[in-house]
Amino acid sequence: MRYCDNCGHKLREDDVFCQQCGHKAGEPLGNRIASGKTGPPGTRRSNVTAVIICAVVFLCVCGLILWYIFKPESSGSGERTAASHVEGAVLSDTVAAAELTAEPDSLSPYHKVPAVSSGASSVVRQEGHDNTAAMTLDGLDETSWQEGAAGPGIGQQIWYELDGTYEIKYLSFKLGNWRGSSYYAGNHRPRVLRITAGGVTGDVTFPDGMEEYWVTLSNSCKADRIVLEIRDVYEGNKWDETCIAEVGIYGKQEEPK
Template sequence: MGSQATKKEEKYIDIEDLLKESLSDKNVTGDKEDMVLEYLCQTISKTDSYDALQRKARDGDTYAYIQLASWHISHAKNIKDYCAAYHYALKASKHGYVESYYILGQLYLYGTGCIKNVHKAIKYLDIFVHTMSSKDLLNDSVLTDAYLKLATAEKKLGHYAKSCQYYTELQKIDPQYETEAREMLSLLQNNRKEFTSFAFYIVIACLIVCGTVYFLGSYLLNEYSNYAGRYKIEPKVTIIEKETPAPQPVVVTKPTIEVQEPVTYTLVSESVFESLGFQTIPVRGISSTSEYVSSKGNYYGAKNLLDSSLGTSWQEGEEDGGIGQSIHFTFDTSVMVSAMCIYNGKQTSEEAFFENNRVASFTIFDDDLCVELTDDMQPQYIVFENPLLIDNLTFTIQSIFSGTKWNDTCITKIIFYE
C-alpha cells in the first residue's frame, strides 16, 4: 500500500513540475505537453488551461485549434463561446484536421442564433464519417456519436430514409442501436403509407373536380344550344338593286422621295472639336448584350460609360474578346447626333490599357457606318457628316486591338454631342 501511494505521489509531483515548466519560458513538447494540457484542463482554472492552449497554438501547433474549439464547447455559456469554437474549428479545418468537421457539425446542430443550421451540420458530419470510415475506424466512439448526430439531424428535417440509413450504420458499429434502427424503419414505412394515401386522395379529388366541370360544362352548352334554337329569328333580307357607276380613271401621283445622304465621319483633334461648339446630349437609358461579372463584386456594367470617372469602365464578359457585342443608347427625344467622344480601353493606367483589349472598329446608326479608331489612351473625337435624327442608336464592336494579358474588351467612356 505504501509503495502504491509513493508512485501516485511521484506521478503527481512529476506533473506539477511539468506544469511549472510549461507556465515558464521553457519549451515543453511531445507527450509531456499533452500530459500537461490534460492536467491543466482537469485540475486548474479555466483561464490557465485556455492560456496554455492559446500559447500552444501561437507556437505553431495547429492541432491546438482543435483543443481550443473543444475547450469552448465544453465551457460554453453563451453565443460568444459558440462563435469562438466555430472560429477555431474553421481554422483547424483549413489545416486538414478531420476532427474539425465533427466539431463544426456539433456547433451547427446544437448551436444558437446564426450558428445553428441543420443542413450545414449534416454536410460537415457527413464529411467526417466518410473520412473516418475510409480509415477503418468503425469502432471509434466519436465516429459512433457522429452517426448518431447525423441520424438525429436527418430526422429533424423529415428525411426518414436517410435517418434510417444512418441508424443502420450505427447498428453495424454497435448492436445496442438495433431498436432505434427498427423504430426509424417503422416510422419510414408509416410515412410512406401516409404519403401514398394522401396522394391517392388527391388524385380522386382531382378526378371528381374534372368530372364535375365536364358534366356542368356539357349541361350549360346543351342548354345554350336549346335556347338559341328556340328563339332563333330568321333575318329578312331586302335586296336593292342599284346601277353600277362607270369606272373613273385613277390619277396616280408619284411621291417625292428625299434621298438621305450617307453618314460619314472624321476624326478630329481636341482643339478642333472644342472650336466647333457642340453640346452634350444626355442619355436616358443604356444596356449591353454582355458584361463581365466579377467574383470580387466589382461592377463592370454599361452604366460605367456614363459616369464622370476614368477609373470605371464597361467590360464585356465573352470568351471571344467581345467582337459582335453591342451597347444600346436611348435619348429623351429625337436628336441629331453630330459627334461623339470615346475613351477607349481601360484608362486606370497605361499598363492596364495595354493588358486588356481595346476597340479597333465599331458600327453605329444600325450598322450603316463603320468607324475605325487609333490605339492610344487619348480621347478620340469623331464628327459625323449628314447625321440622322434619331432617338436611339446601337454601338457594335467589329474588331479589337488584343491585350497583352487579358482577352476582355474595355471601354471607359462614350459621350454624344449635337
C-alpha cells in the same frame, strides 16, 4: 542517233554491242524512227512525268484562284466572327460619313446629350466592380464597360437610349480600360467600332492610344438611340475582355414642328 536499250549509252551506227555495258544493241535506226523510238529509254518517261507535273500545277493554280474568289470574309484575326444577331441591334441600310477628327473648337449649337438608360449585349461579372454600360457615362476614367462574351468580343454591342430625338453630330470616346496603364495594355481595346445613330450606320477605325478620340458625323443623324458594335480590336496582353471607358454623345434637340 542510237542508244543502248540497257544503259542509255550513245552507240555508233555500226555497234552491235554496247561498249559501255556489253548489252546487245537494239534495232536499226530506221526501224526506231518508224516506231517513234528515237531517244534514250528515259526520254519518254520524262515527257510523261513533265505532263503530269504541269497538270498538277495547273489544277493547284485554278484551286487557289477559286478559293480567293469565294473565300469567306473575315472580321478580325484568328477565328473571330461578328455575331449574326445581338439583342438590341439597330438595322440600317444607310451609310453615314463617320470620320475620326480632332476635338471641335466649339461644340455650339450642339451640346452633350443625356442618356436615360444604357445596355449591353454582354458584361463581365466581377466582384467589387460594376462593368455595365452605365460606367461609360459616369465621367470616371477608371471605370469601364467590359464585354463578357467568349473571345475578344467581336460583334458585341453597347447602346444608349436618349431622352428625346436629337440631331447627333459628335461622339467622343475613351477606349480601353483606363484604370491604369497596365490595365489598358492588359485588356483588348476597340480598333473598329460600328456606330449606328437613328437610321444611319458608319464604321470608324481608331488608333491604339490612351487618349480621347472624337468622331464627326457629316450626315444628318436624327436619333433617340445610339448603338456601338465592336468590329475589330487591339489585343491585350493579359485578359480577354474588350473595354470602353467613356462615351460622349453630342447633338441638338429637334425643333418642335
